[in-house]
Amino acid sequence: MTNAPDKIEKHRFEPAPKDHFDNEKIEKPQLSFAKDAWLRVRKNKAALVSAVVLFLVIVMAIIGPHITKFDPYAQDVTKGNLPPRVPLLEDIGIFDGSQKIGGVETNKYEDLGLEEYYWFGTDSLGRDLFSRVWLGTRVSLYIALLAAVIDMAVGVAYGLISGFKGGRVDNVMQRILEVISGIPNLIVVILMLLIMKPGILSITIAMVITGWVGMARVVRGQVLKLRDQEYVLASRTLGAKSDRLLIKHLLPNLSGVIIINTMFTIPSAIFFEAFLSFIGIGLQAPRASLGTLIEDGYKTFQFLPHLMVIPCIVICIILIASNLIGDGLRDAFDPKMRD
């Protein structure tokens, strides 16, 4: 035992504090709701990657049409149906602007003596697909965001009132909800679009008419659960009015379900817009949305697959990313998943 134990420091023998005031002290920094959720979202790599991807897509939707020098609406039939051509990549033999027409390898750029680089090629009217794709993405995202926000506002208001008022009001509101939710939303959307002039706003309105039902249901369910809790009772005892209870106490506790639901509305709105454009009652030319681009491309996809495949890829990326983010958020906010 050459290594004698170190001398025990003196302060260790000091008596423990007798008062218990410190017992109540919270050692860790308090976690706000958002921070708590963020800590758990952070562990979900798929959701994080998706968030980055979606962010990049949004950035491209904003700046994309301005990166190239081509105007998304400018038509030039002489430069129609060009395949993609990208600088640098053409040196290694892909995207060099060559295509097979009737089994013969041709390069339209060389034939026509074009110097330009259309990164995604051009459509039949000679419009630059690159700027049109990002313009279409912008429109699709805009419709989705608008629909999601309106759905959220209407659904939350309806659910809050229905759940909070209870009694006969709730009863009547629930019956209305049941009838509306019985109507398949696809049918309502199609009917509405038949009578309204197709446009960004009419598509949004058509989707919102039945879209808010899901949100209203979830919010009502949560309100029913929350309104009988002690903290609400306490606040009420202290003289809080209904509006204060709703806004100050219930709404923050509902934010989880509201965010999750909104996040899932976005992909379904994008899907519906594309779907409607595809069957020919969505946006009309020359406006571009991802749906109209896919529909346009589909007409000639046997010969010019890039016109269809590129917008397809973009819409798939957006839908997959937003679904993954929605899943991640749901796992993060769901109290059952807490570890």
Added chain:
Amino acid sequence: MAKYLIKRVIYLVITLFIITSLTFFLMKFLPGSPFQNEEKLSEEQRVILDEKYGLDEPIPVQYAKYMVNIVKGDLGVSFQFDNQPVTDLLIKRMGPSLQLGFQAMFIGTLIGILLGVLAAMFQNTWIDYGSTFLAVLGKSIPSFVFAALLQYVIGVKLELLPVAAWDGFASSIMPTIALAIFPVATAARFMRTELIEVFGSDYITLAKAKGNSRMEVSFKHAIRNGLIPLVTVLGPMAVGLMTGSMVVEQIFSIPGIGEQFVKSIQTNDFPIIMGTTIFFAFLLTVIILIVDILYGIIDPRIRLQGGDKS
């Protein structure tokens, strides 16, 4: 149970009534009439046509007549398809749609269950990640995008299957696959969550403690219980299939109801739009009602009257 049934049927009737009325009045407000597309039509001819189809009567009268006829199962006469009754057209075109729908639902659900079971049994392994990824793909990618890409790769490039036709089983393979990705994704996601919960329950621990192998526990105890709630997703699945069928049928030129519906939208054929809408609505509401009742019968724990008290 009887009370619940009656309540649900009353709702169904109200819903259908609203849809029918809505469809009727919306169609009346539509800009453009079905005969505007016919260019060389004099004013007199148009009046005669309007008279023939009862379009000259006041709207309330038309409405009452329409409602009475619907109850009798008569959905009117098509403007474009050679004056054929809409009901006949629908029945004639139901075959391919039903065949595709059932094929997609059956195969899709089966594959989905398999993927979900595998994912839950091998949770947090590459099998789980793979099947979850597939499920996300299936849920995210719109069926028409998938159908179009499928058609391009398998039909046009590889020339393995007919591009767009409707004769024999081979031509139904691609549309079935395109439609099936949604049921696959739905069933797989649902089975996985359900089974993970079941695997964590006490009776599974007991079954394991008795010395049963993992396979035995999974197949004899867990999966049986996990399958029951799967009935609930059949409703949304049916909705998804119907949405998908419209575009998928159009893409693969299948003579089904969906294809006809899209065509009638493009040609302003009111009676077909109305008839198909009502038919779709009827089918969906009835399917959802059956699913709910079925669920109540299978799982007595479900409080039928309670609704969603989550």
